[in-house]
Amino acid sequence: MQRHIFGPLFEPRSILVITDQQLPLAQSLPAAEHPKLTKVQVQKGRPIEIPSELAGATAEQRLDLAVLCVDPARLAETLDQLARYRPRAAILLQSEWVDSRPEQTITLCRRWATLHGCLMIGPQSFGILRPHLGLNLSLNPTLAREGRVAFVAQSSAIVSSVLDWADETHIGFSSVVALGDETVARLAGILEYLATDSRTDSIALYVEEIGFGREFMSALRAAASVKPVVVLKAGRAFGSPQEDAAFDAALRRAGAVRVRYFVNLFSALKVLVHLRRPTGRRLAVMANGDGPSQLAMDLAIDGVPFASADFAVQTRMALSQLLEPGKSVFNPVITNQPLTRHLTRDLLHAVLNDTGVDGVLVLLSPDSRADLSAVVDELALIAPGVHKPIITCLMGDAHMRPLRRLLDDAGTPAFRTPESAADAFGVLATYHYNQQLLLQLQSPHPDGRAPDLHLARNILVKVREQGRTRLAAPEMLSLIEAFNVPLALRSTVNDIVLRQQIPLRVEVHLDLHFGPIVSVGVGGAIARIIGPDAGTDLAPLNPYLARLLLDRSRVWRHSLAGHVSQIAHEALLTVLEQVSIMVAELPDIERIVFDPIYFDDLAPFALDASIALRALPQRSDPQMQGYPHMAIHPYPYRWVESLEFGNEREGTLRPIRPEDAQALQNFIRGLSDRSRYMRFVSMMRELTPRMIARYTQIDYHRELALVVTTSEPDPADRGRKKDVVIGLAHYLRNPDGRGAEYALVVGDDWQRLGLGGRLMRKLILAAQEQGLDYIEGMVLSDNRPMISLMTKLGFTVDHEPDDPGTRRIWLNLVNRTKDSS
Known part of the structure; x- marks a missing residue:
């Protein structure tokens, strides 16, 4: 190793x-x-x-x-x-x-x-x-x-x-x-x-x-x-x-x-250190007094990472049997009766069993009537064994500090103040939210909707030739149309719309460290009154990311979300997505501003717009350079290729996507025992969740996984077409940082059609572009088809002295011309 x-x-x-x-x-x-x-x-x-x-x-x-x-x-x-x-x-x-x-x-x-x-x-x-x-x-x-x-x-x-x-x-x-x-x-x-x-x-x-x-x-x-x-x-x-x-x-x-x-x-x-991760942001609070719970719930306001959980009817019925008469059965759960071990356990189980609760915060104040040592013992017993996080706050020091230490040592973190405890759950909720964003990639281009990059780049070339860095209105309109941005540019607007709508501002600017940043906030003259409220995100976006970006803007959530038609809303999401693609593919652009933006029944429109270029020209084709102006490498569309097989079958060779996880699992399950063994050197019949994540959640800056897919009817979805994986090639960077280990597998029914060679040639080109010195793979010595293929591609076959049953098959990429593969 x-x-x-x-x-x-x-x-x-x-x-x-x-x-x-x-x-x-x-x-x-x-x-x-x-x-x-x-x-x-x-x-x-x-x-x-x-x-x-x-x-x-x-x-x-x-x-x-x-x-x-x-x-x-x-x-x-x-x-x-x-x-x-x-x-x-x-x-x-x-x-x-x-x-x-x-x-x-x-x-x-x-x-x-x-x-x-x-x-x-x-x-x-x-x-x-x-x-x-x-x-x-x-x-x-x-x-x-x-x-x-x-x-x-x-x-x-x-x-x-x-x-x-x-x-x-x-x-x-x-x-x-x-x-x-x-x-x-x-x-x-x-x-x-x-x-x-x-x-x-x-x-x-x-x-x-x-x-x-x-x-x-x-x-x-x-x-x-x-x-x-x-x-x-x-x-x-x-x-x-x-x-x-x-x-x-x-x-x-x-x-x-x-x-x-x-x-x-x-x-x-x-x-x-201690807790399980929640699967949402809904927090339930349980306390032996009103004040601490209010301090904690005050943090559950607009814009923070957690929200107050709403209890189901069954939960409220269970709480009514446990709480003293007249007490609320809604969140937060507050009791003034002396807490006991059994009461604590019953209250916790009632709340934890609610599917609308993602975590529980237990707030305890000193109470001479209660056996808090027994209560803490019960919390220490319950918390490590449940599937939802339990966070505790024991207010006070002299008598409560030793109890906090007991809970810390038992594996359930205890805090001194309600605010710090509530903030701790916010960390867990934020982690869950951000993990969903980590998985997001650009959308595949719909048929016929790919941007016209040739037209767009020619527009910028002509602006440069005229010694300008700002686009005129006709040029902006042409650029918008080249990227299929559903935003009209108008010079006037109906007075009724002006009185009834608060305008939006959509802006893209370049950050020194992270490249193009897309923001949405209040626009027009009213922005000087309301102040900054923009939601922000890094380019590139997809529809899911665009929706979350829009939701981060207070003016959208509070003033526009319920008053804009669904059609216009969807069009605005497309505007955000396509503009983010525009700045990814055109690194010459320094800033884009659409302000103010209003809405009619069908689409958004802007009364003013500006697009400015950088002072110095940038390389026109970022795809060939690995998008150096972007903090997140966009989905590498340039590696997408249509294929034709025998028997008039068609398919696609493309970089893998997170949504391919199930198709990849089905592909591995469908391999013959021999093919599976030749690839994984084991009799494993399917991929583990971690292996699926490793193959499908790719950082295109440092690694690559390619699949060949074809379409087949899905009986579970009324015969609609679905992508089926029939071949996989990938490389993962080695610990030395200089090379990578590759792997290749083609479905049993799809072998001898040249798919392995097509996959490996693309993989070699990508490894060269990412500056790797070599790629290598360990192949079983009796896997003659693989050894033969790699030899034809120029790989060197080395015997492993410590393992006669395997061969190290590697390719030196230094000074290798890109067309030699």
Whole structure:
């Protein structure tokens, strides 16, 4: 199994520590079965002397990890001495000496790390902790508890504060990473490693700068697709509201959760460590007093991630038998009678059994009449075994703190205030909501509705030739028609419409990190009165994403949603979708504004519009360049190809989509035992849910899966045509970051028609465009048809010395011409 490129940093086999001060790592030196460690104590005024032989490293075997904590004035000398050991990774800890030339230090480190092929964290890093390995390669005085959360931060102060808090609240970590002044090792690479780390169940990030948005988004989406990711970002006071809204939109589309305040990060960590994920946002509250429940429910207002659950009739009937006379049987559930173990259990079960409840918040205030210890024991018994999250809040400190600790240790997080507890459920609800957005792709082009890219690009070329960066009205109209945008441009509007409708504004602008951002909000002169209320999202959109984007605008929800016809509503969704495609395919466009927008019975129309181009021309065909101006790689339509088989059958070769999940499962189930074994080297009869997600939820920036489909009648849907998968080829990037592992399988009834060759040629071209050095696959030695096909395509066949039954079949992509495949 190949080692991940970040393996030497997180799972080092050999470590060299060079320091001129006392480091806390000496308190937790690794045991014999852990990494080999050599320590060099630097003396002031004396030359640095590194042993000729290091523990775990030889002249042939590179050193895995170097940890440096020295006077910045001696850093260049230290790196010169270190070079002969060729470390794969290095951590440059913050020294007690002040660096008088920080910019030169960063330049020195960047050049040295690049020259020697070394991943580097720092300089000025707080370091890394790996509790399960007993490694404290940081400035923290103690090793953190072992747990399942990875915490990554771009601030030493934040890391030290979180570690101190976590020790008090018994929170453990799989990894803690403080990046410091990054040189070569980037946040994206850390995320990629943690996404595959078996010790990590969830990830918490504190970020200040994210760098190139595409790399950050690609790594974040890969991590959030398999593990919950919570992000706290600083710098809102120094950025524009548009930049902050763009970051919000990016996290939603990545499937991650953003928290706004430092205290919310703690709440998020607690619920991610302990709780099951809800399948919705409907919260039920149960309390032994009115005040706390009102404080919690005050957060369930417009725009927050959770809502108050409505109880079913059966639930209200059950509650009426348990509550004292006169008490409300609606949400929140409040009782003033002394709580007992049995009453707590019965109330909880009544609420948890309601299908309209996605989670429960239990609020307890000190009550001398009640046996709260027994109540807490019951909560600790029930919460871990139910399929819905139970969050608790025990208000107070002197008597309630030990009870909170009992619940934390039992696996149900307990909070001090109603607001923090309600916010914690909001984290879970947001996670569920954003995970739905993560799965979204552009819609397939309906027949005859693909944009006229040739016409659209010619329009922009002519504008450039005339030395302009703004389109005239006829040009805007032609561009709108080229992209099938159902929006009319008018110069006048009926006075009745003006009096009865609040106008909308649709805008697309370029964000520095995330590219084109689509926003919808109040338009016209009234916008100066109401203020900003726009919903935002990243391009490209599909109808589902467009609908959610529209719903985020308060003016739409409160003023227009019930007064615009369904036909006009659907047309507006199409406007949003097509405009997002326009800016994806035309990177020359800097800004689009339609304002004000009004509605008639059939469609929206705009009284004013403007389309502006960037100051400098961009490449005209982003498909060939991988859409570098987009944070999310659009669906690669250029790989779609119509095919003809024997017997006058037709099909399509195209990149896979999330909605192909069931068709792919049916394809695998329909393979013969031999074909299935040749592909998976096992007798598995179907894909696991995780395998289906891996094959169908593709980040086109880093990987690709292609299918060949044909249409067949679906008996379960009155004979309507459905796509049937008959072939699959995919590659997944290897841990080394340079190559990828491919796989190919064609249905038994569709073999010997050339489908395998067609799939692999496209796969090779895509791998070249993504800058891979090689692709490889492990093939059984008796799979002669596969070996023959790959040999014809130029692959090299290598014998595996440790496994005579398999062959490594690989292709070098470096300097390979694209037409050679």
